[in-house]
Amino acid sequence: MNWTQAHPVATLSLRDGQGGSGQTPTTQQASLPMSERNSLSGRDQKFLFWASFLALAAAGFGFVFRVMLPDIWGKEFNITAQEVGGLAGAALWPIAITMILFSLLVDRIGYKRSMFCAFALQAVSVILTVATRDVALLWWACFFAGLGHGVVEAVINPLCASIYRDQKSKMLNILHASWPGGIVGGGCIYLLTYQSMSWRIIFLFMLLPVIAYGVMFFMCRRFPVDERVEANVPMGDMLREFGGLGAFLAITFLFYEIANQIHMASGALSAIHANLLYVSLAIGALGGAAFGYVVKAKGQILFFILCLIMVPLATAELATDGWIQTLMRPVLQADFDVHAGWAIVTSAFIMMTLRFFAGVPLKHMSPPALLLVSSLFSIAGLYLLSGATGSLIIMAFALYAVGQTFYWPTMLGFVSERFPRGGAMTLNTVSAMGLLTVGIFGFPFLGAVKDNFDAQTVKQEKPALYDSYRIADRSFFGWRYDSIKANEVLADPSLSAGEKNDLSGKIDTSARKTLKVAAVLPLTMAIAFGLILLWFRSQGGYQVVHLERDETAGGASEGG
Template identity: 35%
Template sequence: MDNQTNSAPDRLLFLTCFIAIVTTAFGFILRAIVLPEWGVQFNLTQTQLGEISGVGLWPFAISIVLFSLVVDKIGYKTSLGFAFICHVTSVILTVTADGYSTLYLATFIGAIGNGVVEAVANPVVATMFSKDKTKWLNMLHAGWPGGLVLGGIIALLMGTDVPWEYKIALTLIPTLVYGIMMLRRKFPLNERVQAGVSYKEMLQEVGAVGALVIVAIIVFQLGEVFGWAIWLNVAVIMLITLLFGLYTKSFGQPLFVILLVIMIPLAVTELGTDSWITDLMTPAMTQIGLQAGWILVYTSAIMFVLRLFAGSIIHRVSPLGLLAICSLVAAVGLFFLSYSVGVMILVAATIYGFGKAFFWPTMLGVVAERFPKGGALTLNIIGGLGMIAAGVIGAGVIGFVQDSSIEKGIRDYDMKQNTELSQNYITEEKTSIFGDYRALDQIKFENASETEVATIIEIQHESKKEALRYIVIFPILMFISYMALIFYFRSKGGYAAVALTKQTD
């Protein structure tokens, strides 16, 4: 029963939510580590492996948004219990899988559980620590990099000789811990509910425009998965947005819509570039005799420590000021990374790690502080949008830039060396939502000579680093946006959290 109201914060309940976030990270990192083994054992194509990776992300956004609409009705403990069942079921299905279909279903169920965890944890922590939301949301989301570090280290130390089933089963450890801990905890009523803010008023904070943004990106992702026609996507988006607008009679809070839009480049900068950086580190890490996976553990450790100590920083700098500084630092880190070689790659990655450390939880904190009437919905929509934007927009645009950059690098090499690599190994023109492009033909590339392979691989490495310079535009846009918001709030007397007072009839 969710019946804790105005009592002191329950630190054990916070720890329960923290460990639940750790569980989501365990599932993510362990799946990433064993994915190549699935390809070999079950004879999966790269496309199938990519689909399994993708289904570990997009259902998260759907479940976090849908549960945010009903979580106050069905209760936080019941919802977290559902997430526990999802995580246990996902592990059991995975370790007993016999092929692609079972692995896909297991990953889908796990992603649903991950979304429910955040749908519960974010509003619970924001409610318990209503006077210091940004600090405690940063500490809560230290569980994500903390889980990546712990799960990654254990799995990497187990080595390649240990069957992958044992590595996946590690997820049961934090799952059982938070499952047992939540049984004796009393979950608070959301501050929106305590203040007497109606369900309709919560929806009005999002409004028709906010609904349009989140519904559009979710429907287009579902359309890509299920092969829906474009007209059907548009029709569904417009219908849902229209019904939402008619019911709420609100366009939404302008600032909330602006924050939704800013969340897209934030997600691309933080999550979208992670796979690039790991891939980019591979040659340098190999030279010093380490697996490339350790670089993800290293940058995650930086994020873990910084998020735990976010409170002392936020007391000196406003949340928007912190986001602006981090955007600038991340831009510098990505730019240096695009030029670095050898050990300097690690230095650049460190700068980038410092930059991205506070992005996600501090944005959640700003939304929680400025839109308490939005309750669980506004808080979790921003997180759901970020996650799906990282997969839909981030992966797409970074892939597009990478393909275009590699194609340009091979053409430039042909012009300088009078070769025909472009003619022999580049595909015909393809079309994407980001524009027309040509890419490396992987089938033809398999038959290339050793000299050609070495040349093209070198061009790939350089082109990927060059492409990172284009990605720098995202944190720069964020920096400009946050500075504009800082000046806006200064004109209004300064940034301050909005306090909810109990409404009376």
């Protein structure tokens, strides 16, 4: 047998001796005949799936609008590339807060109420974005968008895994085709209207999928019961899968970002800000140890490793998308005379299409093997994009798009198949770690790398201007670098028109080296997934773990 293929499932019976579950069957469930509460109708399944699809597509709309606007925001609000990256990050790291919170709540308050919270948060974020004339208010708009996105993910991932228990990786890939689908839809709207319409008006189009999924979830009456709940696995067991190691990562990253945001907003916590990473690690270690002691478990080692891998994975998928149109704009306009945003739309279209057919590669290889292959494609694509010209750019974008296609949903399928006892907690936390760290690390990291390349180019070409405009001693996770506002340099009256064009071209060329640095991220992933595959091979091959249904728990709930 091919060692990359999934072996027959391992079934865990949890009907006896496991105590109560995190959610007991409701009175409405108990009154239903067993045949009715063990499953949803095909119509119910499809309706819930497509409502979930639209909810994530709405988040894709907001993401691509923010991706298209860094240069406009930089000029309108007079902020640096790293600060623009911080705005994009503010729409991502808060996702972790509501994902983790609602992982604990969704089984109790229900899918429908949870999605109404997402609807309200996303609608408010659109209104604030359109209304703002201040960068601080724009930050809050991005923050609310992140919170709403987190609720969406916290609901739709376990919802999909509960509906399609025998096809988790495949159906999660199809569900997450909605993310690039939203990017394609929103991207086309922006690119076809930006020359004749204000960016604020364009942003209002995000309300279309938001309203659509809000109406669809309002119409839903029956929802599946989570696999963990149906198997009568106690919430304590779910938390033990997460364990002290998972709590260590979550507390570390959350404390770092919240403390950093407080410092940026008010100047408070300056005493610890210089060593914030080390302080966060210490607090995370204490919190993780305390959590592990309470639940009496360190957590699953493989789950901990997958959470760590989400740091480069999220940066390689989301942060590079966030910066790539800015970095590739000059060469695409010069070689093809097209807006660089079409590159993002094209790669998203490839991703969307391939995710609908994720079942094909998953028939021949396991999720970690598919993730390894994807990493290799990403390495090649990003490296080529850093220096490609002419027709080679098309091939590089295709490699880049194929590489990132299966990352996120296949990782979710991997976790869902291996840790069903963890329920919504493990499934959502691994995603939350990626979205949290791409806001903390990914966007600002690539922004800092670009700032540094910009500064070094100006230093080499125009030392006098470098001394006048540089922002010295910037720091990012202990890395010290110089930054510069390239727009201000290029607007300097001492430069002639020819000098401005020459310097602008050299800045654009050097900035593309950022993508070569980004290629290191999928390289680390390829090594990690290769080692994981070797470990599974030593254990007899990859296996899907299923929980055996407890017939006393029911299979569908009324009203969500």
